Amino acid sequence: MTDADLEQRAINVIRALAMDMPIKANSGHQGTAMALAPLAHVLWTRVMTYDAESPHWVDRDRFVLSAGHASVLQYAMLHLTGTSLTLDDLKAFRQWGSATPGHPEAGHTVGVEVTTGPLGQGLGQAVGLALAERWLRATYGQDVVDHHTWVIVSDGDLEEGISHEAASLAGHLGLGRLIAVYDDNHISIDGRTDLTFSDDTPARFRAYGWEVVELGEASEDLDALEAALVAAKADEDRPTLIVVESKVGYPSPGFTDNYKAHGNPIDAEEAARTKEVMGLPPDETFHIPDDVLELYREAGIRGRAAHEAWQSRFDSWDGDKAAWAAGQAMTGVPGWEGALPSWDVGEEPATRVASGDVFQALVGSVPGLLGGGADLSGNTGTALKGVGVQSRQEPAGRQIYFGIREHGMAAAMNGMALHGGVLPVGGTFMQFSDYCRPAVRLAALSQAKVIYSFTHDSVALGEDGPTHQPIEHLMALRAIPRLRMIRPADANETAAAWRVAIAGEGPTALALSRQGVPVLEGTSADGVARGAYVLGGVTDGGEPDLVLLGTGAEVHTCVEAAEILRAEGRTVRVVSMPSWDMFSAEDFDYQDEVLPAGVPTLAVEAGVSLGWDRWADASVSIDGRFGESAPGTEALERLGFTPENVAERGRELIADLVEDTSVGPV
Numbered sequence: 001m002t003d004a005d006l007e008q009r010a011i012n013v014i015r016a017l018a019m020d021m022p023i024k025a026n027s028g029h030q031g032t033a034m035a036l037a038p039l040a041h042v043l044w045t046r047v048m049t050y051d052a053e054s055p056h057w058v059d060r061d062r063f064v065l066s067a068g069h070a071s072v073l074q075y076a077m078l079h080l081t082g083t084s085l086t087l088d089d090l091k092a093f094r095q096w097g098s099a100t101p102g103h104p105e106a107g108h109t110v111g112v113e114v115t116t117g118p119l120g121q122g123l124g125q126a127v128g129l130a131l132a133e134r135w136l137r138a139t140y141g142q143d144v145v146d147h148h149t150w151v152i153v154s155d156g157d158l159e160e161g162i163s164h165e166a167a168s169l170a171g172h173l174g175l176g177r178l179i180a181v182y183d184d185n186h187i188s189i190d191g192r193t194d195l196t197f198s199d200d201t202p203a204r205f206r207a208y209g210w211e212v213v214e215l216g217e218a219s220e221d222l223d224a225l226e227a228a229l230v231a232a233k234a235d236e237d238r239p240t241l242i243v244v245e246s247k248v249g250y251p252s253p254g255f256t257d258n259y260k261a262h263g264n265p266i267d268a269e270e271a272a273r274t275k276e277v278m279g280l281p282p283d284e285t286f287h288i289p290d291d292v293l294e295l296y297r298e299a300g301i302r303g304r305a306a307h308e309a310w311q312s313r314f315d316s317w318d319g320d321k322a323a324w325a326a327g328q329a330m331t332g333v334p335g336w337e338g339a340l341p342s343w344d345v346g347e348e349p350a351t352r353v354a355s356g357d358v359f360q361a362l363v364g365s366v367p368g369l370l371g372g373g374a375d376l377s378g379n380t381g382t383a384l385k386g387v388g389v390q391s392r393q394e395p396a397g398r399q400i401y402f403g404i405r406e407h408g409m410a411a412a413m414n415g416m417a418l419h420g421g422v423l424p425v426g427g428t429f430m431q432f433s434d435y436c437r438p439a440v441r442l443a444a445l446s447q448a449k450v451i452y453s454f455t456h457d458s459v460a461l462g463e464d465g466p467t468h469q470p471i472e473h474l475m476a477l478r479a480i481p482r483l484r485m486i487r488p489a490d491a492n493e494t495a496a497a498w499r500v501a502i503a504g505e506g507p508t509a510l511a512l513s514r515q516g517v518p519v520l521e522g523t524s525a526d527g528v529a530r531g532a533y534v535l536g537g538v539t540d541g542g543e544p545d546l547v548l549l550g551t552g553a554e555v556h557t558c559v560e561a562a563e564i565l566r567a568e569g570r571t572v573r574v575v576s577m578p579s580w581d582m583f584s585a586e587d588f589d590y591q592d593e594v595l596p597a598g599v600p601t602l603a604v605e606a607g608v609s610l611g612w613d614r615w616a617d618a619s620v621s622i623d624g625r626f627g628e629s630a631p632g633t634e635a636l637e638r639l640g641f642t643p644e645n646v647a648e649r650g651r652e653l654i655a656d657l658v659e660d661t662s663v664g665p666v
Contacts, residue, residue, distance in 0.1 A: 128415020
């Protein structure tokens with residue numbers, strides 16, 4: 001048997017596994033993985049630098065399957081090349097608790113770099129991976145950072161709007177170590193892509209500033225694929241798109257080039273016919289001949305020498321290893337908390353301004369911290385001074401101008417965080433968190449450590465009006481599991497929120513005010529870390545008549561309302577609740593200590609009331625309408641966010657729940 005014969009048999013084994021896994025699961029996608037088997041073979045055996053036995057090696061090449069529906073392809077390669085993914089894992093494809101879910105998930109399956117599936121997200125994250133690699137290489141040197149990012153994209157990826165944002169950003173920045181292969185198979189679920197898609201994709205990417213290589217129908221030509229991939233590595237000045245036309249479902253007798261093959265049409269009988277065509281035992285499933293496994297296992301350990309050489313270079317490297325270690329841990333150097341600024345009672349900075357001050361103050365002690373805004377860097381507190389602007393001319397710059405690309409920004413941030421070594425920050429108005437929400441959700445799912453600066457967080461934004469005033473957005477973001485959502489009450493709570501974000505794991509979203517808010521007496525960093533705490537009120541140990549529960553810029557309104565009620569002889573407790581999710585994680589004893597059972601509780605937040613019944617008996621909220629184009633102070637006043645109205649609502653609540661026992665909770 002020649003080497004070429006062995007390679008072809010190896011490719012056919014990948015194709016057989018791509019049929020077997022979905023057949024056993026009765027669910028999945030077969031055709032794309034079958035068509036891409038030669039490309040995967042070339043990448044894993046001839047081109048990529050990786051060490052299968054050390055899949056988290058820092059200087060490995062990164063691989064992204066943006067066409068995440070073809071996950072069986074990635075799982076097959078991870079098993080064959082010798083990661084910890086077993087044959088039993090392949091057999092458990094799409095089953096409860098398995099290591100092989102329907103779409104690739106970072107942090108769940110060893111060897112999967114980023115979470116993909118929602119189309120376009122993989123390409124967006126690949127841009128972030130490449131950006132992180134370049135920044136680290138420029139900052140620490142090529143001896144310790146020197147690798148490439150590879151991404152497979154589909155027609156569906158390129159139809160999604162995020163692909164335009166991500167590709168435009170990559171081209172503008174000149175991310176030369178980003179190499180995308182476009183699987184141009186002309187197939188979608190509804191049928192041939194010419195039903196909906198007639199873009200000139202090569203021309204589009206050339207317009208973005210990419211190098212474009214059109215290979216035509218070369219999906220089975222291993223040498224042509226290798227030559228194109230290797231040549232792409234040589235272009236350091238711009239990203240590369242390699243366009244390959246493939247035949248979905250190849251070589252199935254019944255489903256080659258058939259749009260139905262996008263899904264799971266190949267049953268056991270058709271799989272047997274296809275295996276016979278490929279020269280494999282037609283009646284065997286999950287069949288991996290010893291020589292094929294040996295071929296891939298040898299490829300899997302081939303990168304060990306590169307890994308060992310890197311380790312030797314790193315051990316003798318005389319760079320800043322303390323900064324490197326902090327960056328890899330995505331935190332600060334020892335004592336970094338000392339750089340956090342503080343403010344005096346009586347000052348009135350907007351929390352977005354305070355957040356910007358914190359960001360600037362921390363760049364010296366949190367080495368991997370970098371980022372910017374979606375064209376709103378100054379407005380969102382994400383403008384940095386003295387750290388350079390990220391560009392092809394200044395690749396070590398830490399200020400990133402993401403442009404008006406909220407979705408692309410958030411996806412790139414995920415890639416940067418999951419690459420490791422950097423802690424990305426991105427800002428936009430809270431209203432436009434809608435534009436990046438799919439990527440925010442993936443950050444939570446994959447626990448990518450990113451920091452969002454969502455500013456102009458209420459109707460206090462003012463004259464821009466209801467199109468720019470968030471009403472439902474706080475609740476929408478709170479609904480995302482494992483997203484740490486913090487709405488600080490003042491500047492000192494804002495610094496505490498940053499402390500939590502940097503010390504913790506996973507993504508953090510900060511909801512920050514446009515308007516100035518007074519620095520309050522008694523705000524607590526420890527209290528912020530617990531999600532809610534008693535800001536002021538009862539001092540004699542007695543039970544309060546009323547709890548005023550506020551978030552963000554409305555906390556000071558609660559403080560002023562409490563003063564009105566105390567002047568009337570009421571005993572009022574003020575609670576600041578910057579984070580629902582962190583407070584929810586506290587034990588019930590602490591929750592009851594802060595929000596005592598049986599005490600009327602009024603929540604105050606300039607957004608919808610949805611969900612507040614979990615913590616409060618009633619709320620001063622905005623329901624059934626959007627905002628209004630008017631000065632922010634007037635908008636707040638007319639919508640009831642004044643100390644006088646909060647005090648009146650408190651009186652009414654006490655009357656309803658305590659003084660008139662015939663009336664139940666509202």
